[in-house]
Amino acid sequence: MLPPETIDAGDLVLRRWVPEFADEATEAVRESLPELAPFMPWASGAYDLEASRDFIKRSAEKWDTATEFNYAIFTADGDLAGSIGLMTRRGPGRLEIGYWMRTRFAGRGHMTTAVRAVSEVGLGLPGIDRVVILHDAANGASGAVAAKAGFTEIERVAREPEAPGETGLDVVWERKER
Template identity: 55%
Template structure:
Protein backbone atom coordinates (compact mmCIF):
# COMPACT_ATOMS: atom_id res chain seq x y z
CA UNK A 1 0.00 0.00 0.00
CA UNK A 2 1.08 3.59 -0.54
CA UNK A 3 0.01 6.88 0.99
CA UNK A 4 0.42 10.28 -0.60
CA UNK A 5 2.64 12.94 1.03
CA UNK A 6 2.46 16.73 0.58
CA UNK A 7 4.14 17.68 -2.68
CA UNK A 8 3.01 14.54 -4.45
CA UNK A 9 5.70 12.26 -3.01
CA UNK A 10 4.63 8.80 -2.02
CA UNK A 11 5.71 7.06 1.16
CA UNK A 12 5.75 3.38 1.87
CA UNK A 13 3.02 2.15 4.14
CA UNK A 14 3.94 -0.99 5.98
CA UNK A 15 1.80 -3.25 8.07
CA UNK A 16 2.67 -2.84 11.75
CA UNK A 17 2.51 -6.63 11.92
CA UNK A 18 5.76 -6.77 9.94
CA UNK A 19 7.80 -5.06 12.63
CA UNK A 20 8.86 -6.80 15.84
CA UNK A 21 7.55 -5.28 19.07
CA UNK A 22 10.91 -5.97 20.78
CA UNK A 23 14.35 -6.01 19.13
CA UNK A 24 17.44 -7.35 20.91
CA UNK A 25 20.31 -4.94 20.25
CA UNK A 26 23.03 -6.36 22.49
CA UNK A 27 23.56 -3.90 25.36
CA UNK A 28 20.12 -2.36 24.74
CA UNK A 29 16.65 -3.66 24.01
CA UNK A 30 14.29 -1.79 21.70
CA UNK A 31 10.67 -1.88 22.90
CA UNK A 32 7.67 -0.39 21.10
CA UNK A 33 6.69 2.81 22.93
CA UNK A 34 3.86 2.45 25.45
CA UNK A 35 2.16 5.09 27.59
CA UNK A 36 3.58 3.95 30.98
CA UNK A 37 7.03 4.94 29.65
CA UNK A 38 6.05 8.63 29.43
CA UNK A 39 7.39 9.87 32.79
CA UNK A 40 10.80 8.29 32.30
CA UNK A 41 10.96 9.52 28.72
CA UNK A 42 10.22 13.09 29.77
CA UNK A 43 12.95 12.96 32.43
CA UNK A 44 15.39 11.71 29.80
CA UNK A 45 14.52 14.50 27.37
CA UNK A 46 14.57 17.25 30.02
CA UNK A 47 18.03 16.21 31.24
CA UNK A 48 19.24 16.31 27.62
CA UNK A 49 17.70 19.58 26.39
CA UNK A 50 21.02 21.43 25.98
CA UNK A 51 22.29 18.66 23.67
CA UNK A 52 18.94 18.01 21.91
CA UNK A 53 17.83 21.58 21.19
CA UNK A 54 20.37 22.27 18.41
CA UNK A 55 19.33 19.14 16.47
CA UNK A 56 15.80 18.03 17.46
CA UNK A 57 13.13 20.69 16.70
CA UNK A 58 10.59 19.16 19.09
CA UNK A 59 13.01 19.43 22.06
CA UNK A 60 12.06 22.76 23.62
CA UNK A 61 11.95 24.40 27.06
CA UNK A 62 8.81 23.28 28.85
CA UNK A 63 9.01 19.69 27.58
CA UNK A 64 7.14 17.60 30.16
CA UNK A 65 5.41 14.23 30.66
CA UNK A 66 2.40 15.49 28.67
CA UNK A 67 4.77 16.09 25.72
CA UNK A 68 6.00 12.50 26.03
CA UNK A 69 2.45 11.17 26.22
CA UNK A 70 1.60 13.09 23.03
CA UNK A 71 4.65 11.57 21.32
CA UNK A 72 3.75 8.06 22.48
CA UNK A 73 0.09 8.42 21.44
CA UNK A 74 1.23 9.61 18.00
CA UNK A 75 3.69 6.72 17.83
CA UNK A 76 0.96 4.18 18.59
CA UNK A 77 -1.26 5.74 15.92
CA UNK A 78 1.56 5.88 13.33
CA UNK A 79 2.49 2.26 14.01
CA UNK A 80 -1.10 1.29 13.33
CA UNK A 81 -1.14 3.30 10.11
CA UNK A 82 2.18 1.78 9.05
CA UNK A 83 3.98 5.11 8.65
CA UNK A 84 6.34 5.20 11.66
CA UNK A 85 7.73 2.57 14.00
CA UNK A 86 9.18 4.11 17.16
CA UNK A 87 10.95 2.19 19.89
CA UNK A 88 12.13 3.12 23.38
CA UNK A 89 15.65 1.91 24.14
CA UNK A 90 16.30 0.23 27.48
CA UNK A 91 19.73 -0.71 28.80
CA UNK A 92 19.77 -4.43 29.57
CA UNK A 93 20.87 -3.62 33.11
CA UNK A 94 18.87 -0.45 33.67
CA UNK A 95 16.27 2.04 32.59
CA UNK A 96 15.29 4.02 29.54
CA UNK A 97 18.30 5.37 27.67
CA UNK A 98 16.91 6.62 24.37
CA UNK A 99 14.66 6.29 21.37
CA UNK A 100 14.99 5.03 17.82
CA UNK A 101 12.43 4.92 15.05
CA UNK A 102 11.83 4.01 11.44
CA UNK A 103 9.96 6.55 9.29
CA UNK A 104 8.48 6.15 5.82
CA UNK A 105 8.45 9.87 5.01
CA UNK A 106 11.43 9.87 2.61
CA UNK A 107 9.78 7.78 -0.05
CA UNK A 108 8.44 4.39 -1.10
CA UNK A 109 11.63 2.30 -1.02
CA UNK A 110 13.43 3.82 1.96
CA UNK A 111 13.07 3.83 5.74
CA UNK A 112 14.64 6.77 7.57
CA UNK A 113 16.12 6.12 11.01
CA UNK A 114 15.75 8.80 13.70
CA UNK A 115 17.25 8.60 17.20
CA UNK A 116 18.37 10.12 20.49
CA UNK A 117 20.17 8.96 23.62
CA UNK A 118 19.80 10.75 26.97
CA UNK A 119 22.92 12.75 27.79
CA UNK A 120 23.89 10.76 30.89
CA UNK A 121 24.06 7.59 28.77
CA UNK A 122 25.91 8.79 25.65
CA UNK A 123 29.30 7.51 24.58
CA UNK A 124 28.63 3.90 25.60
CA UNK A 125 27.93 2.55 22.13
CA UNK A 126 24.19 2.27 22.74
CA UNK A 127 23.08 4.03 19.56
CA UNK A 128 25.61 2.24 17.40
CA UNK A 129 24.22 -1.06 18.72
CA UNK A 130 20.63 0.04 18.17
CA UNK A 131 21.24 1.18 14.58
CA UNK A 132 23.12 -2.04 13.82
CA UNK A 133 20.13 -4.02 15.08
CA UNK A 134 17.32 -2.05 13.48
CA UNK A 135 18.88 -1.59 10.02
CA UNK A 136 18.49 -5.25 8.94
CA UNK A 137 14.90 -5.14 10.22
CA UNK A 138 14.26 -2.06 8.05
CA UNK A 139 15.91 -3.59 4.98
CA UNK A 140 13.88 -6.79 5.40
CA UNK A 141 10.56 -4.95 4.95
CA UNK A 142 8.77 -5.51 1.63
CA UNK A 143 9.81 -2.98 -1.03
CA UNK A 144 12.49 -1.36 1.13
CA UNK A 145 15.93 -1.25 -0.51
CA UNK A 146 17.54 1.60 1.46
CA UNK A 147 17.87 2.68 5.08
CA UNK A 148 18.73 6.37 5.56
CA UNK A 149 20.02 8.64 8.31
CA UNK A 150 19.62 12.42 7.95
CA UNK A 151 21.65 14.61 10.31
CA UNK A 152 22.85 18.18 10.62
CA UNK A 153 26.35 18.53 9.19
CA UNK A 154 27.36 20.01 12.58
CA UNK A 155 26.18 16.92 14.47
CA UNK A 156 29.45 15.03 14.91
CA UNK A 157 28.06 12.34 17.22
CA UNK A 158 25.18 11.46 14.87
CA UNK A 159 27.57 11.38 11.90
CA UNK A 160 29.91 9.10 13.86
CA UNK A 161 27.11 6.62 14.58
CA UNK A 162 25.98 6.57 10.94
CA UNK A 163 29.52 6.11 9.62
CA UNK A 164 30.31 3.35 12.15
CA UNK A 165 27.16 1.54 10.98
CA UNK A 166 28.17 1.72 7.31
CA UNK A 167 25.90 4.53 6.10
CA UNK A 168 27.52 6.33 3.14
CA UNK A 169 26.88 9.98 2.33
CA UNK A 170 24.60 10.41 -0.70
CA UNK A 171 23.49 14.07 -0.49
CA UNK A 172 23.80 17.41 1.31
CA UNK A 173 20.76 19.67 1.40
CA UNK A 174 19.86 22.98 3.08
CA UNK A 175 17.87 22.58 6.29
CA UNK A 176 15.29 24.76 8.08
CA UNK A 177 17.88 26.39 10.36
CA UNK A 178 20.05 27.89 7.60
CA UNK A 179 22.46 24.99 7.92
CA UNK A 180 23.10 21.82 5.96
CA UNK A 181 21.77 18.31 6.45
CA UNK A 182 23.74 15.25 5.37
CA UNK A 183 21.83 12.24 4.07
CA UNK A 184 23.52 8.88 4.45
CA UNK A 185 22.27 5.51 3.23
CA UNK A 186 22.88 1.81 3.61
CA UNK A 187 21.47 -0.53 0.98
CA UNK A 188 20.10 -4.03 1.24
Template identity: 50%
Template sequence: MEPNETLTWEDVVLRRVRPEFADELHELIEDGREHIASWMPWAAEQTYQDTVDFLARSVASWDSGETFNYSIFVDGRLVGGTGMMTRRGPGTLEIGYWLHPDAVGRGIVTRACRAQIAAAFALPGIERVEIVHDAANTRSGAVPARLGFTEVERVPTDTRSKNHTGLDVVWRLNRSGATVS
Protein backbone atom coordinates in the same frame (compact mmCIF):
# COMPACT_ATOMS: atom_id res chain seq x y z
CA MET B 1 4.47 -4.66 6.87
CA GLU B 2 5.79 -3.81 10.29
CA PRO B 3 8.93 -4.61 12.31
CA ASN B 4 8.86 -6.54 15.60
CA GLU B 5 7.75 -4.56 18.65
CA THR B 6 10.94 -5.58 20.47
CA LEU B 7 14.36 -5.54 18.78
CA THR B 8 17.64 -6.47 20.45
CA TRP B 9 21.31 -6.11 19.62
CA GLU B 10 23.68 -7.39 22.32
CA ASP B 11 22.82 -5.40 25.49
CA VAL B 12 20.54 -2.91 23.71
CA VAL B 13 16.79 -3.56 23.75
CA LEU B 14 14.38 -1.46 21.69
CA ARG B 15 10.73 -1.54 22.78
CA ARG B 16 7.87 -0.09 20.75
CA VAL B 17 6.87 3.09 22.60
CA ARG B 18 3.77 2.77 24.77
CA PRO B 19 1.63 5.33 26.64
CA GLU B 20 2.79 3.81 29.95
CA PHE B 21 6.38 4.96 29.20
CA ALA B 22 5.28 8.60 29.71
CA ASP B 23 6.63 9.19 33.24
CA GLU B 24 10.02 7.56 32.66
CA LEU B 25 10.43 9.09 29.19
CA HIS B 26 9.54 12.59 30.32
CA GLU B 27 11.90 12.39 33.29
CA LEU B 28 14.69 11.37 30.88
CA ILE B 29 13.92 14.26 28.51
CA GLU B 30 13.79 16.79 31.38
CA ASP B 31 17.07 15.56 32.79
CA GLY B 32 18.85 15.55 29.39
CA ARG B 33 16.97 18.50 27.92
CA GLU B 34 19.92 20.76 27.08
CA HIS B 35 21.89 17.98 25.35
CA ILE B 36 18.93 16.59 23.39
CA ALA B 37 17.64 20.03 22.37
CA SER B 38 21.03 21.00 20.98
CA TRP B 39 20.04 19.09 17.84
CA MET B 40 16.36 18.29 18.39
CA PRO B 41 14.53 21.61 18.91
CA TRP B 42 11.30 19.85 20.07
CA ALA B 43 13.05 18.92 23.33
CA ALA B 44 13.67 22.53 24.38
CA GLU B 45 10.14 23.15 25.59
CA GLN B 46 8.67 19.66 25.77
CA THR B 47 6.01 19.52 28.52
CA TYR B 48 4.68 16.37 30.18
CA GLN B 49 1.53 16.71 28.05
CA ASP B 50 3.69 16.96 24.90
CA THR B 51 5.32 13.65 25.87
CA VAL B 52 1.89 12.05 26.42
CA ASP B 53 0.74 13.40 23.04
CA PHE B 54 3.95 12.14 21.33
CA LEU B 55 3.30 8.64 22.69
CA ALA B 56 -0.33 8.71 21.52
CA ARG B 57 0.75 9.87 18.05
CA SER B 58 3.42 7.16 18.00
CA VAL B 59 0.84 4.46 18.71
CA ALA B 60 -1.32 5.74 15.84
CA SER B 61 1.56 6.15 13.37
CA TRP B 62 2.87 2.65 14.15
CA ASP B 63 -0.61 1.23 13.56
CA SER B 64 -0.90 3.11 10.23
CA GLY B 65 2.56 1.84 9.17
CA GLU B 66 4.00 5.36 8.93
CA THR B 67 6.58 5.51 11.75
CA PHE B 68 7.96 2.85 14.10
CA ASN B 69 9.13 4.57 17.29
CA TYR B 70 11.07 2.71 19.98
CA SER B 71 12.45 3.54 23.40
CA ILE B 72 16.04 2.40 23.97
CA PHE B 73 16.75 0.32 27.09
CA VAL B 74 20.10 -0.88 28.45
CA ASP B 75 20.13 -3.06 31.59
CA GLY B 76 16.41 -2.36 31.93
CA ARG B 77 16.88 1.42 32.06
CA LEU B 78 15.44 3.82 29.50
CA VAL B 79 18.33 5.77 27.92
CA GLY B 80 16.96 7.30 24.70
CA GLY B 81 14.68 7.18 21.71
CA THR B 82 14.93 5.95 18.15
CA GLY B 83 12.67 4.98 15.30
CA MET B 84 12.17 4.18 11.64
CA MET B 85 10.19 6.56 9.44
CA THR B 86 8.66 6.03 5.99
CA ARG B 87 8.64 9.76 5.12
CA ARG B 88 11.48 9.47 2.59
CA GLY B 89 9.28 7.45 0.26
CA PRO B 90 8.54 3.88 -0.84
CA GLY B 91 11.32 1.34 -0.33
CA THR B 92 13.12 3.56 2.22
CA LEU B 93 13.18 3.66 6.02
CA GLU B 94 14.90 6.61 7.73
CA ILE B 95 16.36 6.06 11.20
CA GLY B 96 16.41 8.84 13.81
CA TYR B 97 17.86 8.76 17.36
CA TRP B 98 18.78 10.59 20.55
CA LEU B 99 20.39 9.60 23.85
CA HIS B 100 20.42 10.95 27.40
CA PRO B 101 23.90 12.51 27.81
CA ASP B 102 24.92 9.86 30.39
CA ALA B 103 24.46 7.19 27.68
CA VAL B 104 26.64 8.83 25.02
CA GLY B 105 30.02 7.38 24.07
CA ARG B 106 29.23 3.66 24.57
CA GLY B 107 28.07 2.66 21.09
CA ILE B 108 24.45 2.33 22.23
CA VAL B 109 22.92 4.16 19.25
CA THR B 110 25.19 2.31 16.84
CA ARG B 111 23.83 -0.99 18.24
CA ALA B 112 20.26 0.39 18.19
CA CYS B 113 20.77 1.15 14.49
CA ARG B 114 22.16 -2.33 13.79
CA ALA B 115 18.99 -3.83 15.30
CA GLN B 116 16.78 -1.57 13.18
CA ILE B 117 18.76 -2.11 9.96
CA ALA B 118 18.35 -5.88 10.36
CA ALA B 119 14.63 -5.41 11.04
CA ALA B 120 14.23 -3.01 8.10
CA PHE B 121 15.84 -5.36 5.56
CA ALA B 122 13.71 -8.23 6.89
CA LEU B 123 10.66 -6.29 5.65
CA PRO B 124 9.51 -6.95 2.08
CA GLY B 125 10.07 -3.99 -0.24
CA ILE B 126 12.65 -2.13 1.88
CA GLU B 127 15.62 -1.45 -0.39
CA ARG B 128 17.50 1.23 1.59
CA VAL B 129 17.95 2.68 5.06
CA GLU B 130 18.85 6.37 5.40
CA ILE B 131 20.07 8.64 8.20
CA VAL B 132 19.79 12.43 7.94
CA HIS B 133 21.50 15.00 10.16
CA ASP B 134 22.60 18.61 10.16
CA ALA B 135 26.04 19.12 8.62
CA ALA B 136 27.39 20.45 11.94
CA ASN B 137 26.13 17.46 13.97
CA THR B 138 29.29 15.43 13.62
CA ARG B 139 28.48 12.96 16.45
CA SER B 140 25.28 12.04 14.63
CA GLY B 141 27.13 11.70 11.31
CA ALA B 142 29.70 9.39 12.90
CA VAL B 143 26.94 6.79 13.44
CA PRO B 144 26.13 6.05 9.74
CA ALA B 145 29.83 6.37 8.86
CA ARG B 146 30.63 3.69 11.49
CA LEU B 147 27.87 1.47 10.08
CA GLY B 148 29.12 1.55 6.48
CA PHE B 149 26.55 3.99 5.08
CA THR B 150 27.55 6.21 2.13
CA GLU B 151 26.93 9.96 2.10
CA VAL B 152 24.67 10.57 -0.91
CA GLU B 153 23.62 14.22 -0.78
CA ARG B 154 23.57 17.54 1.10
CA VAL B 155 20.23 19.31 1.04
CA PRO B 156 19.30 22.83 2.25
CA THR B 157 16.49 22.79 4.86
CA ASP B 158 14.36 25.28 6.76
CA THR B 159 15.57 23.97 10.13
CA ARG B 160 17.44 26.81 11.82
CA SER B 161 18.58 27.05 15.42
CA LYS B 162 21.62 28.12 17.37
CA ASN B 163 23.44 25.00 16.17
CA HIS B 164 21.76 24.05 12.87
CA THR B 165 23.49 25.19 9.68
CA GLY B 166 20.39 24.59 7.53
CA LEU B 167 22.23 21.96 5.48
CA ASP B 168 21.19 18.32 5.93
CA VAL B 169 23.54 15.43 5.17
CA VAL B 170 21.85 12.28 3.81
CA TRP B 171 23.51 8.87 4.32
CA ARG B 172 22.28 5.67 2.67
CA LEU B 173 22.76 1.93 3.14
CA ASN B 174 21.41 -0.21 0.30
CA ARG B 175 20.03 -3.69 0.93
CA SER B 176 22.66 -5.12 -1.43
CA GLY B 177 25.54 -3.53 0.51
CA ALA B 178 24.23 -4.29 3.99
CA THR B 179 26.28 -6.43 6.36
CA VAL B 180 24.95 -5.79 9.85
CA SER B 181 27.24 -7.68 12.18
Protein backbone atom coordinates in the same frame (compact mmCIF):
# COMPACT_ATOMS: atom_id res chain seq x y z
CA MET C 1 4.43 -6.72 7.12
CA LEU C 2 5.24 -4.71 10.25
CA PRO C 3 8.54 -4.73 12.19
CA PRO C 4 8.63 -6.57 15.55
CA GLU C 5 7.45 -4.70 18.66
CA THR C 6 10.65 -5.72 20.51
CA ILE C 7 14.14 -5.86 19.02
CA ASP C 8 16.95 -7.60 20.88
CA ALA C 9 20.10 -5.58 20.18
CA GLY C 10 22.67 -7.31 22.35
CA ASP C 11 23.30 -5.02 25.34
CA LEU C 12 20.13 -3.10 24.52
CA VAL C 13 16.46 -3.91 24.06
CA LEU C 14 14.29 -1.75 21.81
CA ARG C 15 10.60 -1.73 22.74
CA ARG C 16 7.70 -0.16 20.89
CA TRP C 17 6.69 2.96 22.86
CA VAL C 18 3.80 2.46 25.29
CA PRO C 19 2.21 4.95 27.75
CA GLU C 20 3.97 3.31 30.75
CA PHE C 21 7.29 4.76 29.51
CA ALA C 22 6.09 8.39 29.63
CA ASP C 23 7.39 9.32 33.11
CA GLU C 24 10.92 8.05 32.53
CA ALA C 25 10.97 9.49 29.01
CA THR C 26 10.14 12.92 30.40
CA GLU C 27 13.04 12.67 32.87
CA ALA C 28 15.37 11.43 30.12
CA VAL C 29 14.53 14.32 27.81
CA ARG C 30 14.60 16.98 30.51
CA GLU C 31 18.02 15.96 31.83
CA SER C 32 19.40 15.79 28.25
CA LEU C 33 18.10 19.15 26.99
CA PRO C 34 21.56 20.76 26.59
CA GLU C 35 22.50 18.04 24.09
CA LEU C 36 19.07 17.51 22.47
CA ALA C 37 17.91 21.10 22.06
CA PRO C 38 20.46 22.15 19.40
CA PHE C 39 19.23 19.49 16.96
CA MET C 40 15.75 18.34 18.05
CA PRO C 41 13.11 21.02 17.33
CA TRP C 42 10.73 19.59 19.97
CA ALA C 43 13.33 19.57 22.79
CA SER C 44 12.88 22.75 24.82
CA GLY C 45 12.45 23.79 28.45
CA ALA C 46 8.69 23.40 27.94
CA TYR C 47 9.04 19.62 27.45
CA ASP C 48 6.86 17.89 30.06
CA LEU C 49 4.90 14.71 30.82
CA GLU C 50 2.11 15.85 28.53
CA ALA C 51 4.58 16.16 25.65
CA SER C 52 5.86 12.63 26.31
CA ARG C 53 2.32 11.24 26.42
CA ASP C 54 1.48 13.03 23.21
CA PHE C 55 4.59 11.63 21.47
CA ILE C 56 3.63 8.10 22.59
CA LYS C 57 0.03 8.56 21.45
CA ARG C 58 1.13 9.81 18.04
CA SER C 59 3.64 6.97 17.80
CA ALA C 60 0.84 4.44 18.39
CA GLU C 61 -1.27 6.04 15.65
CA LYS C 62 1.65 6.03 13.23
CA TRP C 63 2.51 2.42 14.03
CA ASP C 64 -1.10 1.44 13.36
CA THR C 65 -1.04 3.23 10.00
CA ALA C 66 2.39 1.70 9.24
CA THR C 67 4.00 5.12 8.66
CA GLU C 68 6.43 5.27 11.60
CA PHE C 69 7.82 2.67 14.00
CA ASN C 70 9.24 4.27 17.15
CA TYR C 71 11.07 2.33 19.86
CA ALA C 72 12.27 3.26 23.34
CA ILE C 73 15.83 2.07 23.94
CA PHE C 74 16.51 0.23 27.23
CA THR C 75 19.84 -0.79 28.73
CA ALA C 76 20.44 -4.23 30.21
CA ASP C 77 19.73 -2.63 33.63
CA GLY C 78 16.29 -1.53 32.45
CA ASP C 79 17.03 2.20 32.16
CA LEU C 80 15.36 4.13 29.36
CA ALA C 81 18.37 5.37 27.38
CA GLY C 82 16.79 7.01 24.33
CA SER C 83 14.58 6.60 21.30
CA ILE C 84 14.96 5.36 17.73
CA GLY C 85 12.46 5.13 14.90
CA LEU C 86 11.97 3.90 11.35
CA MET C 87 9.96 6.37 9.24
CA THR C 88 8.37 6.00 5.79
CA ARG C 89 8.36 9.76 5.07
CA ARG C 90 11.19 9.62 2.47
CA GLY C 91 9.01 7.71 0.01
CA PRO C 92 8.67 4.16 -1.29
CA GLY C 93 11.45 1.62 -0.89
CA ARG C 94 13.26 3.42 1.90
CA LEU C 95 13.01 3.97 5.64
CA GLU C 96 14.55 6.94 7.45
CA ILE C 97 16.07 6.33 10.89
CA GLY C 98 15.80 9.05 13.56
CA TYR C 99 17.21 8.91 17.10
CA TRP C 100 18.26 10.57 20.33
CA MET C 101 20.26 9.34 23.32
CA ARG C 102 19.88 10.25 27.01
CA THR C 103 23.04 12.15 27.89
CA ARG C 104 24.25 9.90 30.70
CA PHE C 105 24.24 6.91 28.33
CA ALA C 106 25.90 8.74 25.40
CA GLY C 107 29.40 8.04 24.13
CA ARG C 108 29.24 4.30 24.87
CA GLY C 109 28.41 3.07 21.38
CA HIS C 110 24.76 2.48 22.26
CA MET C 111 23.25 4.45 19.38
CA THR C 112 25.52 2.73 16.89
CA THR C 113 24.28 -0.61 18.23
CA ALA C 114 20.64 0.51 18.04
CA VAL C 115 21.03 1.88 14.49
CA ARG C 116 22.62 -1.35 13.29
CA ALA C 117 19.74 -3.35 14.81
CA VAL C 118 16.91 -1.28 13.31
CA SER C 119 18.73 -1.12 9.95
CA GLU C 120 18.73 -4.90 9.76
CA VAL C 121 15.06 -5.03 10.70
CA GLY C 122 14.18 -2.31 8.18
CA LEU C 123 16.15 -3.87 5.34
CA GLY C 124 14.37 -7.16 6.05
CA LEU C 125 10.91 -5.68 5.48
CA PRO C 126 9.24 -6.39 2.11
CA GLY C 127 9.75 -3.65 -0.49
CA ILE C 128 12.52 -1.87 1.46
CA ASP C 129 15.86 -1.64 -0.34
CA ARG C 130 17.61 1.07 1.67
CA VAL C 131 17.68 2.79 5.04
CA VAL C 132 18.69 6.45 5.29
CA ILE C 133 19.87 8.88 7.97
CA LEU C 134 19.70 12.66 7.64
CA HIS C 135 21.41 15.02 10.06
CA ASP C 136 22.52 18.60 10.10
CA ALA C 137 26.12 19.20 9.01
CA ALA C 138 26.86 20.62 12.47
CA ASN C 139 25.84 17.36 14.15
CA GLY C 140 29.16 15.52 14.22
CA ALA C 141 28.01 12.84 16.69
CA SER C 142 25.10 11.83 14.46
CA GLY C 143 27.40 11.59 11.45
CA ALA C 144 29.82 9.44 13.46
CA VAL C 145 26.96 7.06 14.33
CA ALA C 146 25.91 6.77 10.66
CA ALA C 147 29.48 6.02 9.54
CA LYS C 148 30.07 3.48 12.34
CA ALA C 149 26.76 1.75 11.55
CA GLY C 150 27.82 1.06 7.95
CA PHE C 151 26.12 3.96 6.13
CA THR C 152 27.67 5.84 3.19
CA GLU C 153 27.27 9.59 2.71
CA ILE C 154 25.46 10.20 -0.60
CA GLU C 155 24.60 13.90 -0.72
CA ARG C 156 24.22 17.21 1.11
CA VAL C 157 20.94 19.12 0.76
CA ALA C 158 20.08 22.65 1.88
CA ARG C 159 16.88 23.24 3.84
CA GLU C 160 15.44 25.65 6.41
CA PRO C 161 17.01 25.13 9.88
CA GLU C 162 14.44 23.89 12.43
CA ALA C 163 16.49 23.77 15.63
CA PRO C 164 18.94 26.30 17.12
CA GLY C 165 22.17 24.34 16.45
CA GLU C 166 21.42 23.62 12.81
CA THR C 167 23.22 25.20 9.86
CA GLY C 168 20.49 24.24 7.37
CA LEU C 169 22.65 21.77 5.45
CA ASP C 170 21.47 18.15 5.73
CA VAL C 171 23.96 15.32 5.31
CA VAL C 172 22.23 12.29 3.76
CA TRP C 173 23.55 8.77 4.40
CA GLU C 174 22.25 5.43 3.15
CA ARG C 175 22.80 1.73 3.70
CA LYS C 176 21.55 -0.97 1.33
CA GLU C 177 22.94 -4.24 2.69
CA ARG C 178 21.79 -6.09 5.79
